[in-house]
Amino acid sequence: MAPDASDALAVRQKVQLFLNAARTGSIDLLKKLALQLDEGKDLAKSVEAIKDANKRGALHFAAREGQTSVCEYLLTDLKLSVDSQDDDGETALIHAARQGHTATAKYLIDHGADPTVASNLGATALHHSAGIGDAELLKYLLSRGVNPDLESDAGTPLVWAAGHAQPAAVSVLLEHGANPNAETDDGITPLLSAVAAGSLACLELLIQAGAKANISAGGATPLHIAADNGSLELLNCLLKVGADPDVSDEDGVKPIQVAAARGYPKAVEILFPLTSKVDTIPTWTVDGILEYMQSETRKQQDESINAKETNQPKEADFPEQNVPEVAPEAKKRAAEAKSRGDGAFKRNDHHMAIDFYTQAIDLNPIDATLLSNRSLCWIKLGQAEHALADAKACRALRPDWPKACYREGAALRLLQKFDEAANAFYEGVTLDPENKELVNAFREAVEAGRKFHGTAENKS
Secondary structure, X not given: OOHHHHHHHHHHHHHHHHHHHHHHOOHXXXXXXXXXXXXXXXXXXXXXXXXXXXXXXXXXXXHHOOOHHHHHHHHHHOOOOOOOOOOXXXXXXXXXXXXXXXXXXXXXXXXXXXXXXXXXXXXXXXXXXXXXXXXXXXXXXXXXXXXXXXXXXXXXXXXXXXXXXXXXXXHHHHHOOOOOOOOOOOOOOHHHHHHHOOOHHHHHHHHHOOOOOOOOEOOEOHHHHHHHHOOHHHHHHHHHOOOOOOOOOOOOOOHHHHHHHOOOHHHHHHHHHHOXXXXXXXXXXXXXXXXXXXXXXXXXXXXXXXXXXXXXXXXXXXXXXXXXXXXXXXXXHHHHHHHHHHHHXXXXXXXXXXXXXXXXXXXXXXXXXXXXXXXXXXXXXXXXXXXXXXXXXXXXXXXOOHHHHHHHHHHHHHOOOHHHHHHHHHHHHHHOOOOHHHHHHHHHHHHHHHHOOOHHHHHO
């Protein structure tokens, strides 16, 4: 190895050790490595400049792991910027809040962190603390005058709290004046989120605060969603406060039909005496509705399967890949990075897993497994576009791998592109007909596309 390349590798390894020291709270090692990397120039500027591939510095990593003492050294001794943002627009405070490190988050706020700084998706520390149910941090943030109705791409903190079934967080936000009827651009309200999450406790709190039950998003009302989940408690709660069971969705389907199509007889029994007769159903009894709707569902699934078989792409549609050779040393280092990524994934540290998988992909760009793993991490973080890009790249490398089809379908499903998701899942089924996960995913995507047809077009 040439001297310059060797020196560069040594520096890169020191940078990784430095960021890892911030992550693990090894303050003495952190200080030692900082001095080595600085080489007597300007310690604060040198440390500020040390970032990973996603522009995350020592402060981000320390905050994400709740290493308050490291944060103290970086902010008090080195006077680093407390609100520096990474590639996703996330500050150290956002990282601490998302991971539930309340004490670290409070320390950052006390030392100048701006709690209203939002990520690229518009999410703040308030959104993340609401989503994980950190009532203590929520109260602390709100006591600092933070607006409880801060918007994000996925709604207000109340939408996050309700959507993650966090009644304590819902209660705190409502006590501080959060709007129970705030809507996202897609018409999602906290009440809809609570029903989708299957949280009776959140639903009851929202209703007490004046949340409206007769609303819809993408044509579906809370009753449609409760019927789809088969939740008798949610159905009864909504009906008690005047939710209208006769409202149809965009496909002209009432909640009772949704419950019947899903095979929930108890839900059908609850809705039956309150629902006006649907003329297309020949026998208007509980059993008659169940039999008719399930027959219709099977018919639509069969039609969809036939359509997919007709349009199934042939092998010739996938051009042969000209794949580069990867040196054995690079493969070895990629495998090591993958192993660290797998470990981070098992700890539910999906951001860290992405970092390691990215390192592995840089070393071995023809390993489809790495792209599949990183796609799954993006899914876990709700980053559907990134997940889809990795899934497509994975399929380009291994078009005959069922898991690659599943990854693409899962990303498209998250984007609510249900027809495209069904296509991807079906292609996986043709490769592995015995794969129950793919078969079920395909059927669910078909059903979701039927029920919410037109939603994706309205968003675009």
